[in-house]
Amino acid sequence: MEALDDRIPASTRAQAAREAISTARLAVQSGTGRFSFPEIVTLAESHAAAHGRALLKPVINATGVLIHTNLGRAPLGKAQMDAVVAVARGYSNLEYDLTAGQRGSRYSHATALLKTLTGAESALVVNNNAGAVMLALGALCGGREVIISRGELVEIGGEFRIPDVISAAGARLVEVGTTNRTRIIDYTRAVSADTAALVKVHPANYRIQGFTAAVEMPELARLARAHDLPLIYDIGSGLLTATGAPDWVRDEPPVIAALSDGADIVTFSCDKLLGGPQAGVIAGRSDLITKISKHPLLRALRVDKLALAALEATLLVYLEGDASELPLWGMALTPPDDLEGRALRIIASLTKTLGRADLKMHSVASESVFGGGSLPGTQLSSRAISIADPERSAADIERSLRHGDPAVVARIENDMVLLDLRTVAPEQDDGLEAALSASLANGGPVSP
Structure with missing residues (x-):
């Protein structure tokens, strides 16, 4: 151990030394070779380096x-990291209302900023967008049917699929249309007394081109209103607005546009095009957000204070009007x-x-x-x-x-x-x- 770099933690050096000695012993026992002491040290150094690479760095x-x-x-910038450090190094008003002098809500901190930026009546922050989708579906559609186009049954990273998320939320999937073409009549025919919501998912990680057809949000919103159903739109990427955005984001649905086009609930990620920390946002009608916030699954998906601090700092950058200050942009x-x-x-x-x-x-x-x-x-x-x-x-x-x-x-x-x-x-x-x-x-x- 003394021959190894003393900057490496003692426990790691000890483990690396044991592994190197074990390798050398097995080589001798099997007759495949013999190691000199310097060779064992070199092998131990390699094992120690491998242990170091396994740590988050x-x-x-x-x-x-x-x-x-x-x-x-998305990497975080100075303003975001300053906010994280300020909250992490001591106590904070995470769940304390400084004005009233009593317990508050961790979800209130970012809500006002999100309402201002998106025009939503209310908003809720959870730990990621997949969690946001599952929570919204579980609270609003549990035990009932949700209607979605076959062309929007996407698979996200790690082999997680929208049908699986819907199932985990306790809702029943009703597919309409085909992979490349879905019309409003397909949704209309599928609506039943057991329908809980219409769901639209933006295919953020692939494109279907050629002979295609999809129902635009305003038309889908009119159908939802006619049947008194909520319209849930998972836009995924988290682009807030198209105003001032470069041409190459023109196919991404902005949060503001999704809400103004009639979505009752919009879900999106914070660590994609928003350029913030890993978190997910549920924004939309206040009555639906209130119902979602009372679902017991929220406790399992709640966002921590460090992500909230980074998210608030991110949103403040947008309020100041210069997203290029964020490292991603x-x-x-x-x-x-x-x-x-x-x-x-x-x-x-x-x-x-x-x-x-x-x-x-x-x-x-x-x-x-x-x-x-x-x-x-x-x-x-x-x-x-x-x-x-x-x-x-x-x-x-x-x-x-x-x-x-x-x-x-x-x-x-x-x-x-x-x-x-x-x-x-x-x-x-x-x-x-x-x-x-x-x-x-x-x-x-x-x-x-």
């Missing part, structure tokens, strides 16, 4: 995927020329530091995507650093970057490592350069 996202689910989705709206300049600076510095004429590093055109089940098919022109080393494979370089400190997640195209700078914050450039220098100078960190 920051990484540099050089994949070009803005809302990368595997890497934590700042990255998405960065001009490719700015990315090109950063790429060339990093390449020039590495070329000088490494002094390797055989190493091929270039600034190349790239295409970034939003990811996270948002804006399918939308690509943003970007710039990336391409790396080709005649002495090493692209897979080896990519692996060494993942195992470095800081860890860098890149992608491989045409046997070259690509590091897309659209998803690398400018303040991470020095860390990216250091990681590349360590990897390319000597073959990278030792990996088990």
